């Protein structure tokens with residue numbers, strides 16, 4: 001298992017100024033995450049996930065998280081739960 005991540009090893013970084021969350025594995029120079037860190041506006045999330053960031057009202061950065069930004073921050077899971085109910089026919093025993 002992983003140890004508790006420090007600020008420099010976590011993946012998602014929130015900017016409390018712009019309310020954007022950046023993916024540090026995919027960040028671009030335009031993200032300005034270094035400046036965010038320097039100005040002390042950076043926050044991490046527990047767990048270190050996009051879901052956690054969105055739950056705290058951060059928006060995915062359109063530069064490093066373009067797909068998530070286009071989807072409005074939805075990850076689209078939990079869609080299969082409702083579909084399972086449909087297949088419930090009486091058995092012919």
Ligand SMILES: [Zn+2]
Pocket residue numbers: 021022023027028031061062063064065
């Ligand atoms: Zn970004």
